[in-house]
Amino acid sequence: MDEWRRLQPRKAGPYKVVGKPLPKVDAYSTVTGRAIYADDIILPRMLYGGLLRSPHPHARIISINTRRARELPGVLAVITGEDLPRKYGILPSSQDETALAIDKVRYVGDPVAAVAAVDPDTLEQALSLIEVEYEVLPALMSIEEALARPDVKIHEETRNGNIHKAVSYEFGDIEAGFAAADYVREDWFYYEGNNHVPIETHACVARWEPDPHNPIGGKLTLWSSTQTPHYVHREVSKVLGIPPSHLRVIAPHVGGGFGGKSDPFSHEICACELARRTGRPVKITCTREEVFLIHRGRHPVKMWIKTGVKRDGTITAMHFRSFLDGGAYGSYGVATTYYTGALQPVTYALPAYKFEGMRVFTNKPPCGPKRGHGTPQPRFAVEVHLDKIAADLGVDPIELRKRNLVRPYSRTINGLRITSCALEECLDQVVARSGWREFHAARLAREAEATRQSSPVRRGMGLALSTYICGAGKPIYWNDMPHSAVQIRLDRGGGVTVYCGATDIGQGSTSVLAYIVAEELGIEPERIHLETADTTLTPVDLGSYSSRVTFMAGNAAIQAARRLKELLHSVAAERLRLPPDRLESGDGFIYCVDDPQVALSFEQAVQLAEARYGALVAAGSYAPPEDIHGDFKGAGVGPSPAYSYSACVALVGVDIETGEVKVEKLWLAHDVGQAINPLLVAGQVEGSAYMGYGEALMEQQIFRKGRHKIPSILDYKIPTTLDTPEIETILVGRPDDEGPFGGKEAGQGPLLPVIPAIANAIYNAVGIRIDEVPITPDKVLRALKAARSEPGERPLPPPRVTPIVLNELWPARLIRWSPEQREPRPDPTNGHHQHPRQGESAPHGAASTSSQLPQKGGTA
Amino acid sequence: MLRLPPFRYLAPRTLSEATRLLAEEGPQAMPVAGGTDLLPNMKRRQFTPAVLVGLRRLRELKGIGGSPDVGVRIGAGETLTSVSNHPLIRAHYPALALAAAAVSTPQLRNAGTIGGNILLDTRCNYYNQTEFWRHSIGYCMKRDGSICLVAPGSPRCWAISSADTAPVLVALQARVRLVSVRGEREIPIQELFYDDGMRPYTREADEILQEIWLPPALGWRSTYLKLRRRGSFDFPILGVAVALRREPDGRIGDARITLGAVASHPVEAEEAMARLRGQQPTPTLLQEVATLAAKRARPLDNADLTITYRKQLTPVYVRRALDLLVEAEQGSGAE
Numbered sequence A: 001m002d003e004w005r006r007l008q009p010r011k012a013g014p015y016k017v018v019g020k021p022l023p024k025v026d027a028y029s030t031v032t033g034r035a036i037y038a039d040d041i042i043l044p045r046m047l048y049g050g051l052l053r054s055p056h057p058h059a060r061i062i063s064i065n066t067r068r069a070r071e072l073p074g075v076l077a078v079i080t081g082e083d084l085p086r087k088y089g090i091l092p093s094s095q096d097e098t099a100l101a102i103d104k105v106r107y108v109g110d111p112v113a114a115v116a117a118v119d120p121d122t123l124e125q126a127l128s129l130i131e132v133e134y135e136v137l138p139a140l141m142s143i144e145e146a147l148a149r150p151d152v153k154i155h156e157e158t159r160n161g162n163i164h165k166a167v168s169y170e171f172g173d174i175e176a177g178f179a180a181a182d183y184v185r186e187d188w189f190y191y192e193g194n195n196h197v198p199i200e201t202h203a204c205v206a207r208w209e210p211d212p213h214n215p216i217g218g219k220l221t222l223w224s225s226t227q228t229p230h231y232v233h234r235e236v237s238k239v240l241g242i243p244p245s246h247l248r249v250i251a252p253h254v255g256g257g258f259g260g261k262s263d264p265f266s267h268e269i270c271a272c273e274l275a276r277r278t279g280r281p282v283k284i285t286c287t288r289e290e291v292f293l294i295h296r297g298r299h300p301v302k303m304w305i306k307t308g309v310k311r312d313g314t315i316t317a318m319h320f321r322s323f324l325d326g327g328a329y330g331s332y333g334v335a336t337t338y339y340t341g342a343l344q345p346v347t348y349a350l351p352a353y354k355f356e357g358m359r360v361f362t363n364k365p366p367c368g369p370k371r372g373h374g375t376p377q378p379r380f381a382v383e384v385h386l387d388k389i390a391a392d393l394g395v396d397p398i399e400l401r402k403r404n405l406v407r408p409y410s411r412t413i414n415g416l417r418i419t420s421c422a423l424e425e426c427l428d429q430v431v432a433r434s435g436w437r438e439f440h441a442a443r444l445a446r447e448a449e450a451t452r453q454s455s456p457v458r459r460g461m462g463l464a465l466s467t468y469i470c471g472a473g474k475p476i477y478w479n480d481m482p483h484s485a486v487q488i489r490l491d492r493g494g495g496v497t498v499y500c501g502a503t504d505i506g507q508g509s510t511s512v513l514a515y516i517v518a519e520e521l522g523i524e525p526e527r528i529h530l531e532t533a534d535t536t537l538t539p540v541d542l543g544s545y546s547s548r549v550t551f552m553a554g555n556a557a558i559q560a561a562r563r564l565k566e567l568l569h570s571v572a573a574e575r576l577r578l579p580p581d582r583l584e585s586g587d588g589f590i591y592c593v594d595d596p597q598v599a600l601s602f603e604q605a606v607q608l609a610e611a612r613y614g615a616l617v618a619a620g621s622y623a624p625p626e627d628i629h630g631d632f633k634g635a636g637v638g639p640s641p642a643y644s645y646s647a648c649v650a651l652v653g654v655d656i657e658t659g660e661v662k663v664e665k666l667w668l669a670h671d672v673g674q675a676i677n678p679l680l681v682a683g684q685v686e687g688s689a690y691m692g693y694g695e696a697l698m699e700q701q702i703f704r705k706g707r708h709k710i711p712s713i714l715d716y717k718i719p720t721t722l723d724t725p726e727i728e729t730i731l732v733g734r735p736d737d738e739g740p741f742g743g744k745e746a747g748q749g750p751l752l753p754v755i756p757a758i759a760n761a762i763y764n765a766v767g768i769r770i771d772e773v774p775i776t777p778d779k780v781l782r783a784l785k786a787a788r789s790e791p792g793e794r795p796l797p798p799p800r801v802t803p804i805v806l807n808e809l810w811p812a813r814l815i816r817w818s819p820e821q822r823e824p825r826p827d828p829t830n831g832h833h834q835h836p837r838q839g840e841s842a843p844h845g846a847a848s849t850s851s852q853l854p855q856k857g858g859t860a
Numbered sequence B: 001m002l003r004l005p006p007f008r009y010l011a012p013r014t015l016s017e018a019t020r021l022l023a024e025e026g027p028q029a030m031p032v033a034g035g036t037d038l039l040p041n042m043k044r045r046q047f048t049p050a051v052l053v054g055l056r057r058l059r060e061l062k063g064i065g066g067s068p069d070v071g072v073r074i075g076a077g078e079t080l081t082s083v084s085n086h087p088l089i090r091a092h093y094p095a096l097a098l099a100a101a102a103v104s105t106p107q108l109r110n111a112g113t114i115g116g117n118i119l120l121d122t123r124c125n126y127y128n129q130t131e132f133w134r135h136s137i138g139y140c141m142k143r144d145g146s147i148c149l150v151a152p153g154s155p156r157c158w159a160i161s162s163a164d165t166a167p168v169l170v171a172l173q174a175r176v177r178l179v180s181v182r183g184e185r186e187i188p189i190q191e192l193f194y195d196d197g198m199r200p201y202t203r204e205a206d207e208i209l210q211e212i213w214l215p216p217a218l219g220w221r222s223t224y225l226k227l228r229r230r231g232s233f234d235f236p237i238l239g240v241a242v243a244l245r246r247e248p249d250g251r252i253g254d255a256r257i258t259l260g261a262v263a264s265h266p267v268e269a270e271e272a273m274a275r276l277r278g279q280q281p282t283p284t285l286l287q288e289v290a291t292l293a294a295k296r297a298r299p300l301d302n303a304d305l306t307i308t309y310r311k312q313l314t315p316v317y318v319r320r321a322l323d324l325l326v327e328a329e330q331g332s333g334a335e
């Protein structure tokens, strides 16, 4: 850490590479089909594996008979739950999955058996020959059903009915806050949730290399379309009982993840076990339907929100409740639950904030993280709720927001450290570029014109703001090690090889490493060879989640590059007879800043340095700073070394006869600090806008008789290019003090304001509120007809959770905390949680992200 | 990836060879044109033919020709792309060009044929699912089961006629020619359809649809509106085909309104058509006609969006289609 500080400040501009709109390093190979994805891998003697999945949403397994499958010629292995009994899960606190079901299945799609066969047709036939006898149990398909039927337990381990996790916090004095308010409003919202729909379906190939001299029996390699090779490495090692040293996990090119490839999956574990049993490589490629079933998508969340404001719109207190429909397993759900509450105070300065969240198990595919992880749902609720308050008070929605913006370099009421923040600039930019004021001023004239032309289309503009983390401040399992590390090796021919665990899932993290190292060493990015996402070859990076890679791997890369640069400059200084501080690197040379003609080529410098110091290898690493969060149990979710900010204005046209909504344009301003590559940032902003648009209006994660109703990309609607609105990306902000070259995240934050901006625009256009997402045309038409009081038309019922008595005690102990009080409070529940010992299967929850913090807090 | 079931593929070079092969192989054989409907269905095991007879090479199924005064012949093997791009069709049968261009995606229109579109299998979101899904929920009568999952009390199957060109061809009063070893028949296209989701066509298993005949177009205007969620990919959840002929005095000489995707066959709105004939198309009349036409739409919960919504949108789409034709005519000073 001290070392890192010493290496500050950042290189002086103007930059040669950073900030330039360069193509991705793998652009050509990707678009010409040369890039190798997991399913492209074909190894000699490879077998095809597949999973038999449960046809029932909830059932007890009475018996499994695999005899006929095993006897089928061409079948080499069949395994069931007993063959892989070790429990696992991405979070140490939610070790509730087994690779194949034991005793019980909990959703349609829960894997029951796995087969390896010589070809896909034999595989399919073998799967159909496995006989499973089930005793069907009642299926709980909604939050309400899960709460109403504590007698039907989906997981035996839950203490309270089907409640997986409940949390309760009060920051500041909530009662005083509401007492100080001139106006208080309450609303309910519902966000239905959705799938990531990556274009590449999940796939993996496992290879076991037996070695009788090795006490473990051999070594295992797994190629998988994963965002988190490091966590897959841990979990596969645990379930198979193979030490991590004998297992290598590689992520080849990944065709999109969006959070859906961040868990360790049954198909990965089964492919490994089948490979070990057969001694032959095994490939498993999921079908599109299986992607919908293994899911880990956006949680459906019902939300209740109550806010107190002064007459001018200044917020005095906010109380927020979230109910998450977790599906059948834990996945990241505990973190998701916290995320539905943690970032509210990072967008608006809340003087008092109460958050209560609960996640329930249901018999649906497990939910997990999707782009924006747990925050698009509350963002939708808060931004629409504030718009309603603005309308109630007759305050301009922009003014209301401006009164409450979080300040740069401040602490939030829940203890989070805010550094650089250009939120107000984002807001000003979208307002100016979209012509917001003129649009609203012309409202009456526009309506008169629409009536005169008897056009059914009404236009409206809506606005929303948001915040996102630049990397989770804490790792998923408790440890003090770096979150990301980079190694660089220089070759005497002038070659540069960068090694980093960072996993490029299409977002461009490999390219970003190349740009950063190129900038630091003063060479062109094309020269650099990149080895990434390989747990054997590359130093660890925790994975492509929480928008952490540019920030963390980028800083690690700078550190590694600077160590080499120091060596190169020391030999160059000697050769050029100049003090080292007069030297700079650029364009493949090390040159004198006062006279660039006095220079040494990069190759020469490398050779001199190698002659002087021996082999040239350096490493750098990064861990987020410590004092960025409060010291209460649960403070581990939300802190980040920096936050990105976004603002969005949506222009929509609503057809009042059909309820169809066309988003004509989105203006998105994003505070990314310094764009390492503005082209890639714009790509992320546009991709986020596209995805937000689909979530806002189209994607329906709906179930029928316990089954996903439409598990195909024909019937499950994600937008096509023809539907996608025009998007104007506006990059704002100044370099962040701690980001690499001042860079912050761009992969997730810009999605967040899009959904509420569209909802607010619909209201502005036609005066109706649809408080649930997606806002499909049938809901709009129904609300329009109800508003016109057409006979037989009822408005949509408010999306409440019933039965729930609001005054009833929340099923979690209330934790009170205020920024002044930095002492950790004794936590009676803490005794239950212990770190899992090495190799232990952690039966009662082990250490949750939350429970780790008091120990940490004591030293903070 | 879903796997195709095993089958033999035969590639005849002439229509007579193709009909002979179909006759010889019997009901276990199916013709395949572009395969864009049949092959995905086979992957999901809605069909498991032992033999596929490929129609790709048959010259007799190719070609688009004729003129607006004598009528136009379209080979059933022509792709939707060539139908939608053909100048004759664009100029004189615009509803057909619009419908063909509204099918799925450019890639599928390059492969899919108009014959295959007419004979598209009926659709239902309990039926167009994988074998795993159908096994999981319990099979329906259209394949492997005995009840209708949409309307469990019903003795029949309610799968939906979902081809974009079908309602248009009905509205245009097209005729089709079917050929088999037993002979040939040319029938009005309406007679190709049954109101039955399980057996939607009168085509016999050994018959090949060779060509489509469009009647003379002089004096007619036509259009097609499609309700779907996205600008591409999606099957219609409502298709409205309208063809109008006006008298010199502006009155409606003849009118054809056909609804797609509201039943197991394209539905003609006879009452509405009768109400229009001989009338001046005033806004009030068009609204009334639209409401009448919409009475024929009885959607069930087996396609995208809600039943109520699909029902409520039918009169809106019919009226908009009528408006378009009437306005266009007035705009161009009538013919």
Ligand SMILES: Cc1cc2nc3c(=O)[nH]c(=O)nc-3n(C[C@H](O)[C@H](O)[C@H](O)COP(=O)(O)OP(=O)(O)OC[C@H]3O[C@@H](n4cnc5c(N)ncnc54)[C@H](O)[C@@H]3O)c2cc1C
Pocket (backbone or CB within 6 Å): A714, B030, B031, B032, B033, B034, B035, B036, B037, B038, B039, B040, B055, B061, B076, B077, B080, B102, B103, B104, B105, B108, B111, B112, B113, B114, B115, B116, B117, B118, B119, B120, B121, B162, B163, B164, B165, B207, B208, B209, B210, B233, B234, B235, B236
């Ligand atoms: C993702 C997707 C989206 C789609 N969207 C639409 C849509 O929006 N609208 C729409 O209408 N369709 C849609 N389709 C369906 C299909 O692509 C089209 O209907 C296409 O026109 C079918 O033609 P084909 O030549 O591919 O038919 P095939 O698949 O080859 O055949 C379809 C059926 O017709 C029979 N057949 C074909 N030709 C003949 C012939 N000459 N004589 C006798 N029998 C014959 C076959 O035996 C088979 O039963 C979609 C398909 C997909 C996969």
